[in-house]
Each structure stands twice: as C-alpha cells, then as structure tokens.
Amino acid sequence: DAGVIQSPRHEVTEMGQEVTLRCKPISGHDYLFWYRQTMMRGLELLIYFNNNVPIDDSGMPEDRFSAKMPNASFSTLKIQPSEPRDSAVYFCASKGGGAGATGELFFGEGSRLTVL
C-alpha cells in the first residue's frame, strides 16, 4: 500500500509568492492532518479534516494560510503571501477512524519550504 504522499518535497520561493503544498492520504483514511515542524516551535498541528470537512483550524497561524480538502484523496495547504518565517517542514498525516482503527497517525515524508 502506498503511504501518505506529499509534494513537493522541497520548495524554495521568494517572499510574497504563493505556495501550495499537496497531500494524498492513505486510501480509506477519513482523517487528515497538517503539521508544521520548526526547530523553534517543534511540531505544531495546523488543521485537521474528518471526511473532508475541516474540524479544527485553531492552529493555522494567520489568514495567509488556508487548507482545503475537495475530496477524500487530496488536500492542499496554501500560503499567500509567503514570508521567511513560514520556512519549515510541513507534514501531512492521515488515520482511519472506523471500527478497528488503532488511532495511529501515518505521516508523509514532508515538504521542506524555504522562503527567501
């Protein structure tokens, strides 16, 4: 089975540009999470979805960040406009929530964003 797939793996952009990160969760998983990892702040939950519906976006830093999940197999995290302090590794994770689910989060390999 394919794991959680994220793209791009690396993104270097200039301040003010729009950045779009993409995620394909594991098939059949009905929860999807976006995390941000930095040296200073560690691993932070930005937003999570259940059955494509955003449940909690309290971790989204500000209005420059937005996330969508148009269907069960695709999600995007967009930053517009980007700033140097947005430089981080962004992880997508998914998990199943139905009967027999273990609660385990499955992470993608991350998208490393550098904003110059």
Place this chain on the structure above:
Amino acid sequence: GNSVTQMEGPVTLSEEAFLTINCTYTATGYPSLFWYVQYPGEGLQLLLKATKADDKGSNKGFEATYRKETTSFHLEKGSVQVSDSAVYFCALGPSGGYNKLIFGAGTRLAVHP
C-alpha cells in the same frame, strides 16, 4: 492544559548501551500516550503506545510504561544499535480521542559504533 515535556538532546551513546529518554506529561482525564520516531529525511512513524495507566507499550526492543502516579512515559531500550539513530517524539492523545495529538519537542539520539 495538556502538554508534553521531553528531555533535551542530543543523546549520544555507543552501540549496545542502555537508552532512556524521559517524557512527562500534564493532562486532564485519562490520555493515551505514544512514542513516534523520525528517521533522517522521513516523516514520523509510530513506535509504541499505551492507552491506560500501567500499560506497557513495546516494539523493536523499545519499551515504555504509562505511569499515572508520576505522569511519565519514559522510553527505554536495553541495547541500542546504530540504526536506532533518529529523533524520538513523545506524544499525548487527550481523553476522548487521539485527534489532537500533542507532541513533545523531540529528542535526537545518535548511536556510534
């Protein structure tokens, strides 16, 4: 509120040494506790978990026991290998669901031959 505190790294050990990485938590109710591992260039993977007090999670030679009286979930391994070099994260899943996992800062482990 809920929080997780891990010992700061890096932890540097020789192969076959004993490993302990401390983790303590603050939580209301009865949380679930997890250890995740992140190998270089990869995402996090679940290493082990415990869902109630006195449970012991174990996997790949690693163990951790859920101690409610000391609010701790320390990770141990009797004999580490070079391949165990990674960053280890303690995490807490609040009562009522795992959805908002709260992660510690992570502890980097470096094992030398």
